[in-house]
Amino acid sequence: MTKVIPPRWAETVLCLLLAPRDRQTVSGDLVEEYRETIYPARGQLRADVWYLTQVAEFLWRDNRAWAALLSGSFLARTALDWLVPTIEFHTRSTMSTAVSAGILLSAGFWAERRSHALLAGALAGIATTLIAAIISVIGAASLLAMWHDPQTRAAIQSSGGLEEVFTLPVMMVVPGAFLGVLGGLVGAAVRKLVPDTPC
Amino acid sequence: MAGVLGAFEQAVLLAVLRLHGEAYGRGILKEVQARLEREVAAGAVHATLVRLEQKGLLASHLGPGTEVRAGRPRRYYALEPAGRRALNEARAAVATLWRGFKWPLRGRA
Numbered sequence: 001m002t003k004v005i006p007p008r009w010a011e012t013v014l015c016l017l018l019a020p021r022d023r024q025t026v027s028g029d030l031v032e033e034y035r036e037t038i039y040p041a042r043g044q045l046r047a048d049v050w051y052l053t054q055v056a057e058f059l060w061r062d063n064r065a066w067a068a069l070l071s072g073s074f075l076a077r078t079a080l081d082w083l084v085p086t087i088e089f090h091t092r093s094t095m096s097t098a099v100s101a102g103i104l105l106s107a108g109f110w111a112e113r114r115s116h117a118l119l120a121g122a123l124a125g126i127a128t129t130l131i132a133a134i135i136s137v138i139g140a141a142s143l144l145a146m147w148h149d150p151q152t153r154a155a156i157q158s159s160g161g162l163e164e165v166f167t168l169p170v171m172m173v174v175p176g177a178f179l180g181v182l183g184g185l186v187g188a189a190v191r192k193l194v195p196d197t198p199c
Numbered sequence: 200m201a202g203v204l205g206a207f208e209q210a211v212l213l214a215v216l217r218l219h220g221e222a223y224g225r226g227i228l229k230e231v232q233a234r235l236e237r238e239v240a241a242g243a244v245h246a247t248l249v250r251l252e253q254k255g256l257l258a259s260h261l262g263p264g265t266e267v268r269a270g271r272p273r274r275y276y277a278l279e280p281a282g283r284r285a286l287n288e289a290r291a292a293v294a295t296l297w298r299g300f301k302w303p304l305r306g307r308a
Contacts, residue, residue, distance in 0.1 A: 005269075026245055028264065028271030029224035033241075035267050057240040 004044070006034050006051040016120045017058045017111075030054055059127050062114075066107040066124070067131035073099045074132065074169060075139040081159035082143065082152050089159070104128060104176050108183025113191060118184045125180020126173055133169035140165045204289040210235060211247045212286055215257060215276050223262065223273040224248070248276060256282030 005011075014030070015023045030051065039047040077096040086092065107128045108121030144162070156162060204212070214230035215222040228244045251257045257276045264270040278286075 022245070022249075022274075024264075024271040025224060025261070025274040026241070028268035028273065029228070030241055031271070032225050032265075032268045033228070054241050057242040058245075061242045061246060 004035055004039050004047075006031065007048055010048075010052055010055045013123065014055045014058060016115055016117050016123050017055075017062050019114050020116050059123075060131065062111070063107065063124055063127040063131055066103055066128040067135060070100060070103045070128055070132035071135035071139060071169070073103065074136045075143065078140055078165055079143055082147060082155050085155035085158060087158075100172070101179055104179035105183035105186070108180035109187040109190075110183075111180070112184035112187030116188075116191070118181065118188060121180040121182070121184020121187065122177045123180070125176040125178070125183070128180070129169075129173045129176030133172070136169040137166055203292045204285050207243070208247055208251060209286065209289050211244060211251065212256065212278065212282055215282075216278050216286075220275070220277070222276045225273075227276065251282065252276070254281075255279060256285050 011027060011031075014027055018026055034047055034051055038050045042050065073096060077092065080092065081089075104125050107124040111120040111124035112118060114120070156165070210231050211227060214227045214234065218226055218230060224241070224245065227248070228239060228241055231244060232239045248257065248259075252259055256279055258279050259274050259276045262273040262275050264272045
């Protein structure tokens with residue numbers, strides 16, 4: 001029984017989400033539960049699903065606030081384009097891009113500060129973007145359900161169309177990972193310049 | 200009533216108290232699940248333990264690892280005096296809210 005192990009890649013992801021002081025203890029708790037309770041009761045496949053669910057919950061907990069901010073900014077921009085149409089999008093695009101980049105850089109920065117691992121920044125960027133994409137798509141569909149009169153539909157077309165509204169959040173995953181790493185680099189640099197107070 | 204513990208924080212603190220020196224992450228998780236009679240995510244328990252320790256309501260120390268944990272240590276938690284006070288205040292707050300009513304409430308539920 002002590003030989004079975006959860007998926008190694010999932011364990012690596014978990015450790016990227018944890019502060020250094022918690023890596024051994026928390027991963028040990030999950031391995032203990034996996035080996036003593038979950039695997040004997042459910043078998044390998046369902047035990048692995050259980051483990052992945054636990055890791056996903058850590059991922060959700062660490063990134064949900066950033067994802068809420070990111071999707072909120074995207075939906076605010078979408079609502080603005082639909083309800084207050086304009087022909088000059090440059091200023092709005094610059095502002096919304098800057099806000100999104102700032103959120104993703106911050107997510108990467110705090111992930112690195114927490115876990116002291118640069119890859120944690122990339123993971124934060126990816127997770128934040130994916131969670132935000134789901135919220136944004138649902139939110140945009142809700143906006144469309146509320147406002148779909150001819151005037152609004154014309155505004156939607158002139159601002160990029162529904163294809164952009166529903167695909168842009170998903171396409172942000174790769175730049176999200178990049179910005180997360182960048183934020184992580186800043187976090188690592190700050191940590192070197194301003195060491196954490198020892199407890 | 201400002202600063203009264205949330206229901207889940209109380210569940211975690213009471214689990215630590217109930218486990219008498221054997222309160223480590225997995226043990227606390229299983230105790231909370233048993234008392235709440237539902238599945239609880241390990242992340243929720245971990246986040247609550249970290250928060251309660253930062254507030255000074257719990258203290259922790261590392262214990263030895265075991266083979267089943269692939270040699271990884273356990274982190275044991277113990278209630279601090281501030282944690283005991285917080286639990287007492289939470290219980291008193293509930294008693295104040297219920298003053299004048301008898302449990303269980305009668306009528307259509």
